[in-house]
Structure formats: C-alpha cells, structure tokens
Amino acid sequence: MSDSVKTEPNSPPASLARAINLAKAGNKAEAAAMLRQVVAAEPLNQAAWLWLSAVTTNPAEATAALAQAKKINPDHASLSRAEQWLVHRFSPDSPTRQNPVQRQQPPAPTKKVTPPPPKMPSPPEPRRGWFGAVNGLMLGLAVLGVAIVLFVLSFGVIKEIGGAAQASSPSQSAVAALRQQLDSAWAGHDWPAAITVLQQLQQLEPESAAIGPQLAQAHLFEGQSLRSRGFVAEASHHFELARQLNPSQPQIEREAQLAAAYLRGVEHYQAGQWPQAIAELEQVWAVDTAYINVRDLLYSGYYNHALARQAAGEFLQARQELEAAIGLRPDLSNPHRLLAELEFAMSPGTPVQIPPATSLADRLILVGIAEQRMLVFDGDKLVFDFVVSTGEPGRDTAVGEFEILDKIDVAYASTWNLDMPYWMGIYWAGPLENGIHSLPIVKHTGYKLWDGYLGQRVSYGCVILGDDDAAKLYEWTEVGTKVKIVSSLADWLPQ
Numbered sequence: 001m002s003d004s005v006k007t008e009p010n011s012p013p014a015s016l017a018r019a020i021n022l023a024k025a026g027n028k029a030e031a032a033a034m035l036r037q038v039v040a041a042e043p044l045n046q047a048a049w050l051w052l053s054a055v056t057t058n059p060a061e062a063t064a065a066l067a068q069a070k071k072i073n074p075d076h077a078s079l080s081r082a083e084q085w086l087v088h089r090f091s092p093d094s095p096t097r098q099n100p101v102q103r104q105q106p107p108a109p110t111k112k113v114t115p116p117p118p119k120m121p122s123p124p125e126p127r128r129g130w131f132g133a134v135n136g137l138m139l140g141l142a143v144l145g146v147a148i149v150l151f152v153l154s155f156g157v158i159k160e161i162g163g164a165a166q167a168s169s170p171s172q173s174a175v176a177a178l179r180q181q182l183d184s185a186w187a188g189h190d191w192p193a194a195i196t197v198l199q200q201l202q203q204l205e206p207e208s209a210a211i212g213p214q215l216a217q218a219h220l221f222e223g224q225s226l227r228s229r230g231f232v233a234e235a236s237h238h239f240e241l242a243r244q245l246n247p248s249q250p251q252i253e254r255e256a257q258l259a260a261a262y263l264r265g266v267e268h269y270q271a272g273q274w275p276q277a278i279a280e281l282e283q284v285w286a287v288d289t290a291y292i293n294v295r296d297l298l299y300s301g302y303y304n305h306a307l308a309r310q311a312a313g314e315f316l317q318a319r320q321e322l323e324a325a326i327g328l329r330p331d332l333s334n335p336h337r338l339l340a341e342l343e344f345a346m347s348p349g350t351p352v353q354i355p356p357a358t359s360l361a362d363r364l365i366l367v368g369i370a371e372q373r374m375l376v377f378d379g380d381k382l383v384f385d386f387v388v389s390t391g392e393p394g395r396d397t398a399v400g401e402f403e404i405l406d407k408i409d410v411a412y413a414s415t416w417n418l419d420m421p422y423w424m425g426i427y428w429a430g431p432l433e434n435g436i437h438s439l440p441i442v443k444h445t446g447y448k449l450w451d452g453y454l455g456q457r458v459s460y461g462c463v464i465l466g467d468d469d470a471a472k473l474y475e476w477t478e479v480g481t482k483v484k485i486v487s488s489l490a491d492w493l494p495q
Helices: 012-024 028-041 046-055 059-072 079-090 100-104 125-167 172-187 191-204 211-228 232-245 250-270 274-287 294-311 315-328 334-346 467-476
Strands: 363-368 373-378 381-387 400-403 406-413 418-429 432-438 463-465 482-486
Touching: 012 028, 012 046, 028 046, 046 059, 046 079, 059 079, 172 191, 191 211, 211 232, 211 250, 232 250, 250 274, 250 294, 274 294, 294 315, 294 334, 294 406, 315 334, 381 467, 400 418, 418 467, 432 467, 463 467
Parallel strands: 363 482, 432 463
Antiparallel strands: 363 373, 373 381, 400 482, 406 418, 418 432
8 A cells, every 4th residue: 555645636735836937937927826836835935936926027026935935944955055046047247137038139249340451452351250150159169158057056056946846834943842842742742732743743744644643542541530530521522523533442431431331320329310320320330431421420310210219119120229339339338228228128027018108208318507506406396406516608508408419428529639537528519419428538548638617607508527427417317308598597497
C-alpha cells in the first residue's frame, strides 16, 4: 500500500503544485494568480510566499511576499538567494526591466566613422562588412551570456523554493514548537493541554494520518482521569469523542459502554427505580468491580429494594435482595440484622406480621434551621432532641417536607472524598443527594470533618449529627419516615 497522501483537486497543496508547474513553464501571470489564492487560504505557507515573490511582476507585491516569508521562517536556506533575485529583477539597470522586443533584438551600437585621409582610397566594401559582422557577433554573444547568467540564477532560486514547497508547508518552526509542547504535555499527563495541541496540529497538518489516533488516545486518558475522580458524565463525553476518532480500539469502546451504563444506573437510582438501577449497575460490576462508586451504589440499590419488598410483604424477594447486598458489603451490619428479622418472620410456626401501611404516619423528624436542633416524634411523644449542623450560607439545607429515601450504613461522597456513616437520604439537589448522617470522615486519612462545630451552619447541605445521635436515629428510622425542615422551630411548635 502506498504511503502517499492524496490531495483534493482544489486544495492549497494541489494549487501550489500547479502554480509551480506554471511558473516553470513560463506562465508566470497565471502562476501568480494561483499563488495569491494559496497564501489567502494558508497564510503560513512559506513556499507559496517565496514563489509569489519570484513570479509576480509587481515590485511592491514581490517585496511584501518575501517579507512575509521571512516572518514565517527567517532561517530558510533560500531566503538570501531570493533576495538577490528580487534586487536583480527590479533593479533599474536589470535587463529584465527592458522592453521584451529590445531584449530579443538589441539595437546595434553606433559606430564611430573616421573620415578617410585625403587621397587615400576607401577600404574595400567586403572588408567593412566583415568587421561589422564581427562586432555584431561579439555584441550578441555578450547579450547571450547575460541571459544565460540570469537563467541560471532564476533556476537556482526556483529549485530551492521548490524544495521549500515540501519542507515548509505548513511552517516547520510552528509545527516543531507544537510538537515540543505535545511531548511536554504527554510526559506530564496533562491531557487537556495535549488535546489542545493535537487539535492545532490537526489544523496545520490535516493530511497527517497519525494525529487522529493520538488525539483519540489523549481523549481516552483524560476520560479515565475524570472517571477515576468521580466525574463520569464529563468522562463519558471524552470517551465518545475518542470513539468517533478511533472506533476500532477495544479499550475506548469498553470505557464508553461502561460510562453509559453507569450514568443510566445513577439516573434510575436517583429516581428510586431500584430494579432498573440494579440492572444497569450490574453490567458495570460484571466488567470492572473497581469502577468508581459502583459497589456502594449497587449495595444501596439492593438494600433499598429489599426494604421496599419487605414493606410490600414480599419476604422471599426481600431476602434475595438482602443476600445480594450482603455479598457486596459483608462488613455492614444493617442488612445482616434485617435478614435475621426476615428469617425469623418466615420460620415455621412464626406468624407473619405485615406492618400496617400507616405505621410510619405518626413518625416525624423535625429540623429547625435557626435553632440548629432536631426534634424526633413518635406520635405526640418526643423521642429524641439532638443538636445538628445544617448547610453553610450559600449551601443552605432546603426547607420543606421530605421523607427518608434510602439508608446506607456508610455512604461515600465522591465529590469531596468523604465517608458518611449512618446515611439517611432525604432529597436530591441536582445530581447530588442530601441527607442526614454523622460527622463525615475524609477517606484514607480518617480525619473527622466539622468535629467540634455541631450547632453551627457548616455542612455542604446535609443535616449533620454527632456519631452517637446518628446511630440512634439510624436504628429508629425507616425508609418512608417523614422529615420536615423549617426556618425556625418557633414558627412550628405552637401548631
């Protein structure tokens, strides 16, 4: 297979090649017109500027074209020769500025005729003709010699410029600088910078077959970096761009499919559609068990689905969901406890008691923003009175009526790299869920965030409890328990 690159008939490289052929054939006016189109389309095409300076008959245009060529690459080997050719062409004494007819038929020089001395016979006519012929021949040879010198000079400039047509289109210096930037970005794993440089190189070298796959690889690496930090939606965009550039690479296809399935699973999870969320997240888990947050999301999906099955009296199905949750997080205690309750309720001789549908109607968790307090009621009975911390100004905890959406022994906040024990989700704020939980812990360091600041508005929007208080509330509450958040308890308590 040939490695040559095909060019479109009207592309700048094809037009430049035709202009060079026209110039070599002597059609300089037509070549100049075509070269003006090339430099308009590719202002950095040094070869086109050099050719234009060599063929145009306009001195101002030739000078400007040569100056532009100098700006692009002042070190080009043919610049000095091109300057000499420019000066020679437009010098007042240059033969190239004489009338074309005069160049082809130079006027015979005026001979100084000396009168014959008296009484001496005139020279024979054949002798005078012979000397005139010799003089004319010598003059013709001199003109021919000048023409040959000019032709050699012109051919040398054209030949060097012709070599520049392949060596400096686009500018070698610009491409070399971008290549250095690309090497630096690649070595430093700065994928956004690498993507930007490759896009610029693609504009300068659209015929290059190597830039596309390398750009796809940069998008893949940037997507993997974003995905590992929890930004799967942004990562998915880069995976799709990489797939468009290089659809045959298996790793790109794998990453794009996993990200799409993960995002669909999260969307179903946020809507409380547990079976659909489990189906999508299981696809990710089957391929990559280390995929960001997939273990915790899948565990939470199974656990919450088990709670919904239990509430509906579907104990066998609830047990299956709990067993799947325990398989994912055997270290968590809550699914073990719930499974033991189900096993006891399903054992022979044990009457199955389905909690009445209104069992949660009298339970209420009340949070007052102004007081930074939580009051927990079971009917008219005050069960707990806790000090809390709600969202800081600008990240305010929402005021309104909610309910416990899900419970997770230890939830993980990828946005801030925090573990949140005794998680009880209450409402969604865009792509993030706010909830009630104990003091968050910075993952991998064990640092407990906001320790000592309970009673102040310091959180990112969640309702924060002390560790013991969060454990008590977590054991007491159930999915579906009502939560009411008010600006001030003083406005509500009289009711």
